[in-house]
Amino acid sequence: MNWEQLLSTKRSRESAGKTRRYKNTDLRSEFEKDYHRIIGSASFRRLQDKTQVFPLDKSDFIRTRLTHSLEVSSFAKSLGQNIGENILEYKKDSSFTPRMKEDICHILQCAGLIHDIGNPPFGHFGEIAIREWFQRNLPRLTYHGKPLDQVLMPQMREDFYHFEGNAQALRLVTKLHFLVDENGMNLTYALLGTILKYPVSSVEVDADSGDVKTKKMGYYLADRQIFEEVEKETGACGCRHPLTFILEAADDIAYKTGDIEDAFVKGFISYSRLLRELKVLQDGYLKNQDGAFQAADKLEEYYRRAFEKGIADPEEYAVKNWIVRVQGFLISCATFGFTSNYREIMSGTYCHDLFYQTFGEKLMDLLGDLANRKVFTSETIYRMEVKEAVILNDLMDQFMRAAIKYDDPSQSLNSIDQRMVYFISNNYKNAYHYHARGKSEVEKLYLRILLVTDYICGMTDSYAKRLYQELKAMI
Template sequence: MIKKLYDEGDFKRPFNAGQSKDPSRSEFFRDYGRVIHSASFRRLQGKTQVFPVNESDFFRNRLTHSLEVSQIAEGIAQKFNYEDEYFKTQNLDTKLITTAALIHDLGHPPFGHNGERALDDAMLNHGGFEGNAQTLRILSNNEKKVKGKDDKPFGLNLTYRTLAAALKYDNKIPISRRADEKLVKGYYKSESKLVKKIKKNVCQDSNKKDFKTVECYIMDIADDIAYSTFDLEDCFKAGFVTPLDIISSSSDLLSAVAQKVEKTIGESFDQTDVLSVMSEIFSDLFSAIDKSNDATVLAGQYYSSSRKLIKDGFYRTGLSSQLVKEAINSTIVTLDHDNPALSKVSLKRDAKIKVEVLKQFTYLKTIHSSLVKVPEYRGYELVQSLFKALSDEKSFLLLPDDVRSLHQSASGDFSKQMRIVCDFVSGMTDRYAVEFYGRLHSDSAQSMFKPL
């Protein structure tokens, strides 16, 4: 007997609000609507993806990135529904897949990974801070949609299957750790009971290890594809990097990229391999160059061809489309016959290598640049300063009324109060964080009547 992909427990919610069901709207469609209309989703438009959001309206932010991830994820799901024998009859729900992609970055704080690092340093002995863990907390607690008995918050009160799609790392983050210990990616202790309920309803085993649903796998791969392609496209548009820069990169950068790719794919990979992959990706760009020209002419032709990605929007988007299409067509699914919900999704070897090389190059090229380091440093210092100011003994008076009320209700539990401050700061957009900082520290005239 063929096991169902979705079962009764998948559609249940942490809190039964007793609402009458609308037969024209599936439970996953209701989840999608709740996410789209949430404050956390809107705030993604004001959070950095690669370049600070104040640099240009053209560059991607966390919101546009999430929309692109959702399109790629849906494309992968449609491919499996069309090609795979199991999923032809047990279709992946594309609305659930879309929602999984739209929520994947909700937990990111202002100023990207540097804001994340600043908050984690501040929360070192109070459960840490991690973007994926924060996403689950937002969905199940912070968002102001559903309240239960005694005003207990249930966040958006999404179905267990949708919440499962946000559970990217199945690890409980320790309450405290040494400063030299790396953060364990996963979920906070405050959501540990919820995670057990998710597992119980999705796979009938509350103690299941290495829990990750097929929707989460698809979202994760779609995120990598988007990051490796569209973030690099932004770098090209900005003139931040060109293909010529890539193939003539320093040995240190190529070595760093190779090491990260090697760690991910689990096989030997060196600088020569990095250059080989990059040369293949950009082969069409340099194919018309006449190699018989003298060095000066040849250098000029390479430079002009390389600049094409900055000047020619048609070529730039054409290359991105090609890379995304190749990656989607290279996805494979391995069915878990005992529990189809936990089926694994991966990329074929060559496609995975290509995605990883582009992703790691973009990441390392940007974080090592002095142009990016300055706003990164400012972001870390600003978030750290905000947290320090708001977590002092009497500083709760600086918090908005609703956050202040939560802070006071947690009186006597310092770690819980710190988490409430962390929730507030991490939910800020880049611009709001700068403005709030200015109201605390700047001599510039700021209206006291503007709401916090």
């Protein structure tokens, strides 16, 4: 892979301004234009009411998908600056230019904003709930008397069994966000390539392969054409785009440190618990490693500083300042992870994340494990997730029942089904009709099932809850 091709400015629909003869007064780069398209979109604004960890939380401190995405965007841009400068300074690539470094920073900034834009309501549990709904219901629901899992082609069926927010993000920005026409936000292929974390279809998923790129599905069968265009244009051709590794590292830093901070504020994790866990890590793994970040010592140092300054809550001061310090350390680790594996990443043979075999690897593992044990598997979260599952299951039941019969001349909608279809956004229905032209009945059925997930994934937490209550006459 080479940077000139990887940083492709091509779009599905090229700008009319490129073909005009008169001087263009818009001095923004193509990637800066992407940024403005994203922040001006309704889909991006809706992230302010989507769960990161704590659904429908009343606190104005706790992270939402929007604030998390802004953090990822910031970390990703910082990593791009560090890595780009390293490539230039140490002459790792003779074709790499300062302008390419600038473009990388803009692409990563945009990618951070949209990396979660396809996720359904209620966080990652929303993905699980929808995935499990399909596993239960595709064999049970029928189309012209035959179970759906037997009617659909294998890849269609596997798309739903492997339902994934990352694949939904590609679908949303390329087809569902109607701005000018059917090309969605019409973003550059370099940016689309960056958000393709898993460049494999649902029938190629292999979580046990040891290669990070096959862990999950990256695109739906319905979106294979745009996937293949992006892969060809950027030269990735089945490999991960190098910037995807950087985006993933930024995401990992943001959510693993952010989850700990939010959990501390909510009372799930105490200062003393965090310190104990860090001491075990430090004494057992980092003690004899020169240059390693002494995480427990640094937390205690911030506590002593707060005590000496007479700060009212030294534990809060220590944890919050420690989080910022850890984020800086992890950015350094990810920078090293990319630059030290540069050749393998650029050849498409690197199989790990950027923290693999760095000083930050064990710390990242600890933060993720601590959040899982003390937050994600707590009774409080479990109770919320059971409620969320009830909401999503009911919405899927009602909308899917109507969608299966919708646009099928051999079936008629009853009065309730007609109203359920009416509720679905016209944007999504227009996209369905556009892409259903000339398709077989099975392909149309597949697109109608996607129509339901498109609509539900576009919902905010509050809207999903409110719509469920209205449909259940709970007002």
